[in-house]
Every structure is written in structure tokens, then in C-alpha cells.
Amino acid sequence: MSGAKLFIPEGIYEELVNIIGQWKILDVQTLKNLCSHKLKTPNLLHKVRKLEEAGFIKGTKKGLQKKHVYLTNKGIRYTRYDETYEVCDEIVSHDIVTGKVLRELLTFENFINGCMFHQVREDKVFPDAEIEGVRDGMTYKLGLEVELTQKSSSRVKVKFKRYSLDRRFDYCLFVTNKPTLFKAYKGYLDQMGREIQEGIVLLLDET
Numbered sequence: 001m002s003g004a005k006l007f008i009p010e011g012i013y014e015e016l017v018n019i020i021g022q023w024k025i026l027d028v029q030t031l032k033n034l035c036s037h038k039l040k041t042p043n044l045l046h047k048v049r050k051l052e053e054a055g056f057i058k059g060t061k062k063g064l065q066k067k068h069v070y071l072t073n074k075g076i077r078y079t080r081y082d083e084t085y086e087v088c089d090e091i092v093s094h095d096i097v098t099g100k101v102l103r104e105l106l107t108f109e110n111f112i113n114g115c116m117f118h119q120v121r122e123d124k125v126f127p128d129a130e131i132e133g134v135r136d137g138m139t140y141k142l143g144l145e146v147e148l149t150q151k152s153s154s155r156v157k158v159k160f161k162r163y164s165l166d167r168r169f170d171y172c173l174f175v176t177n178k179p180t181l182f183k184a185y186k187g188y189l190d191q192m193g194r195e196i197q198e199g200i201v202l203l204l205d206e207t
Contacts, residue, residue, distance in 0.1 A: 007054045009078055012037050016047060017056055017071065021079035023102075024116040025070040025095045030103075051075070060092060068096060098128045098146040101175055105144075110134050114144075125162040127172060142201075143172035150181055156188050164196040173201045 009017045012035070019034050020026055026034070032044050039047070048069060051057045056075035059067050070092075071079070095116070102114045114131035127143035134140075143163060163172040176182050182204040189200055 007050075009051065009054075009056060009075075012039075013047060013051060014078070016051065017075055017078050018080075020057060020069060020071050021076065022115045023099050025068050025092060025099060027066040027068050027096075029066070030099075031069065068092070070095075094146065094148055095128075097148065098144070101146055102129045102131060102144060105131055112139075125159065125166050125169075125172075127169070130169070131173075140170040141168065143169040145172060145174045147174055147176040147181060147185070148178075150184065153184075153188055156185060157192065160189060160192055160196050160200055164199050169199075171199050171201055173203060175203045175205060177204070177206050179204060179206070 015035060015037070016031065019031060023030075023034075028041075028044065028048060031048075032039060032041065035044070048057070048059070052059055052069075055072055056078065057069045058072055059069045061067050099116060102116065105111050106114050111131050111133050114129060116129045117126050125143070128146050129144040131142045131144055132139055133142055145159075163169060174185060176185070182202060185202055189197055189202065192200075
């Protein structure tokens with residue numbers, strides 16, 4: 001609209017955009033808990049609506065009990081991520097689970113930093129998230145892959161191999177909640193060389 005004031009996320013709005021950018025998709029209560037400003041829920045919901053109306057974020061309740069929010073392509077431009085994409089409907093549930101797994105891992109004192117991944121390059125591996133850990137006073141980087149559906153043997157083995165060659169990550173943690181999928185991935189890994197096996201960690205958590 002001509003003469004309308006251009007809304008740019010600053011202050012608390014900028015923080016909200018960056019928090020959502022770090023985690024890709026969040027329910028409103030978790031967003032409130034992660035925000036450094038102690039907002040009451042009605043105040044936060046007002047700010048979320050303003051960001052939605054300005055086109056920086058979108059909300060969804062698709063198949064969910066709680067409203068979740070994520071950045072639009074417009075909102076992404078106001079974050080530090082330079083290769084990003086708007087969350088598509090097909091991966092909403094996967095990204096919600098990934099965020100929960102990552103935040104749960106960060107409750108352990110040996111994990112100190114973490115963020116979700118947005119990058120979509122095909123020439124390198126980009127995990128669902130990364131986490132930084134400390135062991136014996138040394139820091140290391142762990143890629144995080146949340147596996148909710150079965151992938152083909154060849155596809156998984158290529159991913160295992162790529163992680164062994166990618167020096168940005170010291171290890172990659174594959175997490176699943178399905179015993180059959182865990183058993184299949186363990187079988188794939190058992191067929192790989194020792195150098196690859198040493199960089200891959202498999203975790204089954206049915207919860």
C-alpha cells in the first residue's frame with residue numbers, strides 16, 4: 001500500500017525470527033521458552049500474528065494439536081542462513097521431530113550448541129541438524145540424521161560414505177524410533193569398512 005510503513009523485524013521481532021531460523025519449525029510454547037524476553041503468551045501471540053501478517057513466518061496446525069511456526073522465504077532473508085528453503089508440507093512432521101530430538105540432546109551437559117540445517121546442496125552432506133559436543137576437554141561436531149522412514153540400502157550406504165569423507169563432522173548420529181529400521185541400518189553399516197563404521201553412531205529411541 002502506498003505510504004504504508006515498511007515493517008522490518010527489529011528488537012524482539014528480530015530475535016523471534018532468528019530463533020525460528022535456528023530451529024526451522026517450533027510450537028509457540030517452545031518459542032516462548034527459547035526467547036530471552038519474558039513474554040506473556042498473549043503478547044507473544046500478538047507478535048507472532050504480526051510476523052505472519054507481514055509475511056515473515058507461516059503457521060500450521062496440519063495434523064498437529066499445537067500451532068507450529070516456520071520462516072517463509074521472505075523471513076529467511078533476515079537470518080544468517082544463506083542457503084535456505086521454506087519448510088514444505090511433506091517435511092513438517094519430520095522437522096518437528098528433529099527439533100525435539102536436538103533439544104533433548106542439548107539437555108546433556110556434554111552437548112553445548114546445536115541448530116537445524118537449511119542447506120540443500122547435493123554435492124555435500126547436510127544433516128538434519130548439527131550439534132557440538134565436548135569430550136576430554138576437546139570439542140567435536142556431530143551431524144544428526146532423524147530417520148523415520150526406510151531408505152534403500154544403496155542410498156544409506158552412500159550417505160554413510162559421504163560422512164566419512166566430509167571433514168566438517170567428526171561423527172554422524174542416526175536416530176530412529178523404529179526397531180526394524182534400526183536393525184536394517186545396522187546391517188548396512190556392518191557391510192561398510194571400519195573407517196566408515198567409526199564415524200557413524202546408530203541410536204534407537206522408541207519414544
